[in-house]
Amino acid sequence: MKDLQETEIERIFEAQGKNRWKIAQTTAKERIQKLKKLRAAVVKHQDEFYDAVWQDFHKPRFEAWLSEIFPAIEEIDYNIKHLKKWMRDKKASRVFFLPTSQSRLHYEPKGRVLIFAPWNYPFLLLINPVISAIAAGNVIMAKPSHKTPHVSAFLVNFFKELFAENEIALIEGDGSEIGDKLLSLPFDHVFFTGSPKVGTHIAEMAAKQHASITLELGGKSPTILLPGVNVKKYIKQIVWGKTLNGGQTCIAPDYALCPANKVQEFAEAFADEIKRRFGDTEAKRHECEDFVHTVDKRAAERHVALIRDAIAKGAEQVIGGVSDIENCYTPVTVLTNVTPDMEIMQSEIFGPILPIVAYKTLEEAIAFVQSRPKPLALYIFGTNKREINYVISNTTSGSTCVNNTIIQIENLGVPFGGVGMSGTGNYHGFYGFKTFSHERNIMQQKLFDVVTFFHPPYKRTTSNLHSRIQNFAEKALRFIKSI
Numbered sequence: 001m002k003d004l005q006e007t008e009i010e011r012i013f014e015a016q017g018k019n020r021w022k023i024a025q026t027t028a029k030e031r032i033q034k035l036k037k038l039r040a041a042v043v044k045h046q047d048e049f050y051d052a053v054w055q056d057f058h059k060p061r062f063e064a065w066l067s068e069i070f071p072a073i074e075e076i077d078y079n080i081k082h083l084k085k086w087m088r089d090k091k092a093s094r095v096f097f098l099p100t101s102q103s104r105l106h107y108e109p110k111g112r113v114l115i116f117a118p119w120n121y122p123f124l125l126l127i128n129p130v131i132s133a134i135a136a137g138n139v140i141m142a143k144p145s146h147k148t149p150h151v152s153a154f155l156v157n158f159f160k161e162l163f164a165e166n167e168i169a170l171i172e173g174d175g176s177e178i179g180d181k182l183l184s185l186p187f188d189h190v191f192f193t194g195s196p197k198v199g200t201h202i203a204e205m206a207a208k209q210h211a212s213i214t215l216e217l218g219g220k221s222p223t224i225l226l227p228g229v230n231v232k233k234y235i236k237q238i239v240w241g242k243t244l245n246g247g248q249t250c251i252a253p254d255y256a257l258c259p260a261n262k263v264q265e266f267a268e269a270f271a272d273e274i275k276r277r278f279g280d281t282e283a284k285r286h287e288c289e290d291f292v293h294t295v296d297k298r299a300a301e302r303h304v305a306l307i308r309d310a311i312a313k314g315a316e317q318v319i320g321g322v323s324d325i326e327n328c329y330t331p332v333t334v335l336t337n338v339t340p341d342m343e344i345m346q347s348e349i350f351g352p353i354l355p356i357v358a359y360k361t362l363e364e365a366i367a368f369v370q371s372r373p374k375p376l377a378l379y380i381f382g383t384n385k386r387e388i389n390y391v392i393s394n395t396t397s398g399s400t401c402v403n404n405t406i407i408q409i410e411n412l413g414v415p416f417g418g419v420g421m422s423g424t425g426n427y428h429g430f431y432g433f434k435t436f437s438h439e440r441n442i443m444q445q446k447l448f449d450v451v452t453f454f455h456p457p458y459k460r461t462t463s464n465l466h467s468r469i470q471n472f473a474e475k476a477l478r479f480i481k482s483i
Contacts, residue, residue: 109137119145132432214425226382241405246292374420
């Protein structure tokens with residue numbers, strides 16, 4: 001079975017290789033037609049997706065629409081609107097000493113691209129890079145996550161109806177073996193969304209094929225509450241960002257840095273908001289249909305271990321409950337008295353657990369962030385402009401949002417991506433088109449070639465080279481002003 005699957009992968013890869021130049025030469029009009037067809041299919045089949053994602057990890061219909069279908073349609077519409085402009089060659093400014101030559105920037109497809117999608121947003125995080133790759137004129141092989149088998153099966157059928165496999169093909173498979181097989185092929189670009197650990201392996205494998213890469217990773221994204229913050233004013237935004245998708249969001253607030261004198265107020269306000277949204281008792285929250293479960297038992301077991309370790313080392317649980325590992329349920333949990341030595345502060349939580357770390361001064365909070373790997377997102381809450389600017393200028397992150405969470409990814413006019421351990425490269429809107437394109441420098445010689453004045457043999461010119469260059473420069477300047 002494994003050998004058969006590898007043979008199929010190689011067959012599809014070769015078929016796409018034969019088709020890549022035809023796809024590369026498609027016009028903006030043709031690519032827009034494909035995007036319109038994709039959009040119509042998303043709208044038509046969205047109910048099938050809602051059923052599939054509910055079966056995989058209890059994701060409510062509205063949240064699935066809000067976080068996956070709606071942004072996918074936004075991305076398609078944005079590409080349709082701007083693609084003609086993006087594809088036009090851009091004239092570059094002339095070089096002073098090459099006045100009779102003209103350069104232009106030409107975007108061409110990278111060719112054969114490979115996309116790895118994660119399980120947490122299994123539809124959006126596969127289709128969004130596919131949209132960009134289509135807009136850029138590539139052929140595509142994509143691997144959905146095996147951890148969401150119902151969505152994976154849906155996606156395979158979805159794309160089979162829309163595109164021939166020599167243009168877009170989805171490859172299903174369990175574990176890293178299929179991924180490594182794909183990575184052993186000479187793709188031109190590899191796009192991966194997932195954990196930093198797996199991202200390192202992807203980068204190493206892609207380097208062997210000299211493929212360019214985009215890594216959309218994660219990390220521990222901090223939420224910094226400024227010293228004078230009005231906790232109750234912003235609690236809804238913080239709770240929403242932490243509990244969206246059951247906390248399984250790469251840009252979710254991972255932990256909070258809170259002034260020591262506001263920790264209890266913040267923890268209690270967070271707990272009250274959880275009760276208001278999902279139920280005022282543990283039993284009601286467990287049965288709530290508006291709360292997304294963890295993706296599998298292994299993830300639920302990991303959450304239990306993190307909570308137990310923190311409590312054993314002195315953390316206090318303000319709200320929580322009993323995890324239901326069999327049904328992949330982790331209760332929303334808030335922990336105070338959290339210290340850096342706890343396991344929960346060592347790696348991305350990727351679940352509905354909020355550790356609160358107290359700080360005495362803002363400088364101490366900044367030093368805490370600076371001492372850790374660069375996060376994918378950073379959140380700041382408060383109104384003091386000087387303090388906000390101080391945090392921004394003394395930290396780095398893939399993106400930053402002030403007085404809200406998650407929404408920074410909604411603006412398609414700016415790039416989304418990580419920095420350092422949280423990622424390499426970016427996408428969304430034009431930046432996605434650019435990611436899947438090669439920026440080709442094309443220079444054309446026009447009129448006479450002034451560089452011939454500097455061709456060998458050099459002895460002929462060295463005696464009066466300086467005066468010749470000066471005279472040439474003056475003539476070149478007059479020529480440029482005249483055109």
